[in-house]
Amino acid sequence: MIKISNLTKQFNSHKSLNNVNIEFQKNDHIALMGPNGAGKTTLIRSIMGYYHPTSGEILINGKDPIKNRTEVLKIISFVPQLPPPIKLNLDELIKYIERSSNVNKELILHYANEMKLDIKSNLYKSFFKLSGGMKQKMLIAISLARKSDIIIYDEPTANLDPKARDDFYRLLKEDKNEKISLFVTHRLEEVKKIVNRQVYMDLGEIVINKKIKEIL
Numbered sequence: 563m564i565k566i567s568n569l570t571k572q573f574n575s576h577k578s579l580n581n582v583n584i585e586f587q588k589n590d591h592i593a594l595m596g597p598n599g600a601g602k603t604t605l606i607r608s609i610m611g612y613y614h615p616t617s618g619e620i621l622i623n624g625k626d627p628i629k630n631r632t633e634v635l636k637i638i639s640f641v642p643q644l645p646p647p648i649k650l651n652l653d654e655l656i657k658y659i660e661r662s663s664n665v666n667k668e669l670i671l672h673y674a675n676e677m678k679l680d681i682k683s684n685l686y687k688s689f690f691k692l693s694g695g696m697k698q699k700m701l702i703a704i705s706l707a708r709k710s711d712i713i714i715y716d717e718p719t720a721n722l723d724p725k726a727r728d729d730f731y732r733l734l735k736e737d738k739n740e741k742i743s744l745f746v747t748h749r750l751e752e753v754k755k756i757v758n759r760q761v762y763m764d765l766g767e768i769v770i771n772k773k774i775k776e777i778l
């Protein structure tokens with residue numbers, strides 16, 4: 563469970579988050595929306611313990627994400643909008659994830675295959691030399707294979723072609739692992755088959771927080 567209480571995050575004099583109160587429970591699949599600068603990224607970074615709150619509290623399964631960062635990050639999978647510049651090749655990356663997160667390598671290969679990412683031909687290529695879409699597919703495959711309690715996707719389909727987008731949404735729909743999934747998106751239409759809740763932010767505040775119709 564994610565419990566956010568009276569969370570304010572201020573950068574200099576600007577409040578990026580202004581007294582945010584919200585809870586997410588298992589089986590909440592949320593479209594996190596709002597205009598540029600609304601505070602969405604600040605909120606997800608705070609959840610992952612990247613930022614110290616100016617005031618207020620965040621608890622992830624009862625744990626503070628700053629004091630218990632390693633523990634909290636073990637149960638969160640995050641796919642950013644811009645993939646990080648990882649120098650490892652795919653073989654090294656998969657082995658690293660296998661060791662550090664106890665993820666089954668076969669499961670990563672399975673999801674990569676489902677995302678139509680040809681791992682075999684790219685096994686010894688550095689992650690950062692893959693195309694934008696290939697990087698995204700790799701990170702998605704890892705995020706699904708980790709079977710985390712919480713998955714956070716920040717505009718994950720920005721670099722994906724339409725077929726890959728369909729594959730991504732199909733895999734999420736088929737994934738029966740109980741979890742919280744949070745999608746930062748500007749297009750509700752695109753995620754409406756996989757979300758059951760909409761949260762809309764503006765000027766650092768939550769202005770809409772509602773259940774939407776059951777997942778189709």
Ligand SMILES: Nc1ncnc2c1ncn2[C@@H]1O[C@H](COP(=O)(O)OP(=O)(O)OP(=O)(O)O)[C@@H](O)[C@H]1O
Nearest residue numbers: 573576577578596597598599600601602603604605
């Ligand atoms: N590290 C930072 N230092 C200073 N200001 C920041 C920092 N991170 C975010 N902000 C400010 O906080 C506000 C919210 O930014 P944030 O990135 O959370 O918005 P967002 O909703 O994710 O926007 P977008 O849709 O453009 O990604 C903006 O005014 C931004 O300039």
